[in-house]
Amino acid sequence: MPISSEIGAAVVLSGEVAAIRTCAAKYQDDVGEGERWCVFDLVATPCTNTPEGTSNLGSAEYFGVEWAIWDVLLNENFKNLLSELDEQQPAKLRAM
Numbered sequence: 001m002p003i004s005s006e007i008g009a010a011v012v013l014s015g016e017v018a019a020i021r022t023c024a025a026k027y028q029d030d031v032g033e034g035e036r037w038c039v040f041d042l043v044a045t046p047c048t049n050t051p052e053g054t055s056n057l058g059s060a061e062y063f064g065v066e067w068a069i070w071d072v073l074l075n076e077n078f079k080n081l082l083s084e085l086d087e088q089q090p091a092k093l094r095a096m
Helices: 003-028 030-040 044-050 056-084 088-096
Strands: none
Touching: 003 030, 003 088, 044 056
């Protein structure tokens, strides 16, 4: 049965975020290879090869889970960036 994006994201995030982080670190100097091996290849694509993931709804839900993972990573990176800025830079960043 397909997973609910909200529930699936909570279940999958813990282990899969770590796997994607490890993959991204491995290819940090080669964005093309990082994109090839880390984006969708670790979570969504393998799930679409299951009976649940072959339907449009199932496939969409698994890609929703992958989206949620990348959203968590993006927000963490953004918070880390903000913490390293001087007091004037966050205002300039928000104005962009």
